Structures are given as structure tokens and as C-alpha cells.
Amino acid sequence: MTGVRELLIQGSEKVIGHYRLLLARAKTEKEAELYRSRIEREQRLLDELRDGFPDRFAA
Numbered sequence: 001m002t003g004v005r006e007l008l009i010q011g012s013e014k015v016i017g018h019y020r021l022l023l024a025r026a027k028t029e030k031e032a033e034l035y036r037s038r039i040e041r042e043q044r045l046l047d048e049l050r051d052g053f054p055d056r057f058a059a
Contacts, residue, residue: 012049013046016039016043019038
């Protein structure tokens, strides 16, 4: 399961990086807020992945 977790962590880090680029280029405050909220959501998911999968997700 560790290989899958590492793959998901890398994917989340990449998504956060993309959102940061989009945030830097945001043309409106509404657009910037959208990217900030998506970064926060993805960061929460990433933190959960780093802490390990909850038992309910274990195969």
C-alpha cells in the first residue's frame, strides 16, 4: 500500500503546485479565492495521506 500512498502524495503535491501557479496568475479576487480554497482542500487531503490511510480505506 505504501507505493500507492506515495503515488497519491506525489499527485497531490503536483496538484497543489498547479493551483499555486494559477493563483499567482488570478485576474480577480474571486478567482484567487477559488484557488486558495482548492489549495486548502488538497492540502488537507495530503496531510491525511501523510498520516496514513484510515482503516476504512485499507484493502
